[in-house]
Amino acid sequence: MPAEDIPPAPSAGRRWLRIAAMGLAALAILAVAAWGAGLIAFQFPGAALLRNGLIVLWCLLGVAACVALPWRRRGAARRPALIAFAAGFAALLAWWSAIAPSQDRDWADDVARQFDAQVRGDRVVLHNVRNFQWRSESDYTPRWETREYDLSRLSSADLVLSYWMGPDIAHTLVSFGFDDGQRLVFSLEIRKQRGESFSALGGFFRRFEQVLVAADERDIVRTRSNARGEDVYLYRLNVPPRTLRPMFLGFLAKADALRRAPSFYNTLTSNCTTVVFEIARHVVPDLPLDYRLLAAGHFAEYVYDQGGLTPGYSYAQLHERGYVNPRARSIPADAADADAYSRAIRRGVPGIAAAETAP
Structure with missing residues (x-):
């Protein structure tokens, strides 16, 4: 490959900027994972075993999405985890928006x-x-x-x-x-x-x-x-x-x-x-x-x-x-x-x- 076709190495400033961006993205994913876990914990109507299983699966998906973030040259490999996490987040948001207050319950x-x-x-x-x-x-x-x-x-x-x-x-x-x-x-x-x-x-x-x-x-x-x-x-x-x-x-x-x-x-x-x-x-x-x-x-x-x-x-x-x-x-x-x-x-x-x- 001719020398002029070799991409320049990223500068230290750009590298640290990219690390910071990845860190913020990971924090956002973890925050969404924590919110989703709380939503499942307090709103899922099923048995405790099933509810806890869903919480574990959702948290694992969040961890997988975080792990996928630093992969720089294998973008296609990281897409499934990020897409799955985004789809799960969309489903949780839809569920959240459908929860409506009521006047008709068995009140204390x-x-x-x-x-x-x-x-x-x-x-x-x-x-x-x-x-x-x-x-x-x-x-x-x-x-x-x-x-x-x-x-x-x-x-x-x-x-x-x-x-x-x-x-x-x-x-x-x-x-x-x-x-x-x-x-x-x-x-x-x-x-x-x-x-x-x-x-x-x-x-x-x-x-x-x-x-x-x-x-x-x-x-x-x-x-x-x-x-x-x-x-x-x-x-x-x-x-x-x-x-x-x-x-x-x-x-x-x-x-x-x-x-x-x-x-x-x-x-x-x-x-x-x-x-x-x-x-x-x-x-x-x-x-x-x-x-x-x-x-x-x-x-x-x-x-x-x-x-x-x-x-x-x-x-x-x-x-x-x-x-x-x-x-x-x-x-x-x-x-x-x-x-x-x-x-x-x-x-x-x-x-x-x-x-x-x-x-």
């Missing part, structure tokens, strides 16, 4: 109903307000109630965080208070099927629908502080009175939207904390995005930094005095005074007037 008792709101001026009638009596996670008395509220008497809002898996993960609730003593808590939760339990990973793979629950504090907060033994913190929100009503109505609108069109829970983008942020941002449009919206255990600190908690205290002071468990456990489940629990958990919390906690 505590999420079996969705509340329905009727608003006429200041008067709000809520059907299916949850007021279970919890003795343990599995021992409870179901109770769904119809309650009426006067929006002109809205007087406060409290942020409640319940820690169940370390300091970075918490469940977020918002409790509204009225000057006639009534309280109502909103909580976005997974809509579990009977016998099902929460999975943070499953929340990435359309495993759960979401539901907005309206409940009594003795139900939805007490079950966490007492029945489940989670660490619960309560903070008085520094919210101007004029914003309480649109916040309250925002939760009603969200519940109505979910009742009309079911939606999947997503661990990262559509969960108990993001719904609070979404509603708050309709009232305060310039609220900034922040990593603490994803690490919900730090959400109260984010609210503090935005001036949303009681002023005049450090966050550490609010956090320490907002810990409700010792006070919560002092109130028996069958206490004759229906409001004793709500008063007890607020004692000593900054920003809450003594009249709200007096026996």
Whole structure:
């Protein structure tokens, strides 16, 4: 072969660029393989043995596609593995797009109903307000109630965080208070099927629908502080009175939207904390995005930094005095005074007037 026909050797720069490109392609393939494995794990309806076998086969196909990438001069030899992987990915995407949320499943008792709101001026009638009596996670008395509220008497809002898996993960609730003593808590939760339990990973793979629950504090907060033994913190929100009503109505609108069109829970983008942020941002449009919206255990600190908690205290002071468990456990489940629990958990919390906690 004449010297002028010999292709020049690739430069070091081009070689490293090619290695980097192959590395990125391999990472993309591995990411797709991991996503597909999760989808099969949480959505495949067959027996566990078959499901696990499919996961292994799919992961092996991903490894084969990665191994095929560096073959430079034998492009035809690597095509079958890459084509098979691409075809499998297309099939998984088609399956993913066909998974639709539903309102019609065998729901667990505590999420079996969705509340329905009727608003006429200041008067709000809520059907299916949850007021279970919890003795343990599995021992409870179901109770769904119809309650009426006067929006002109809205007087406060409290942020409640319940820690169940370390300091970075918490469940977020918002409790509204009225000057006639009534309280109502909103909580976005997974809509579990009977016998099902929460999975943070499953929340990435359309495993759960979401539901907005309206409940009594003795139900939805007490079950966490007492029945489940989670660490619960309560903070008085520094919210101007004029914003309480649109916040309250925002939760009603969200519940109505979910009742009309079911939606999947997503661990990262559509969960108990993001719904609070979404509603708050309709009232305060310039609220900034922040990593603490994803690490919900730090959400109260984010609210503090935005001036949303009681002023005049450090966050550490609010956090320490907002810990409700010792006070919560002092109130028996069958206490004759229906409001004793709500008063007890607020004692000593900054920003809450003594009249709200007096026996």
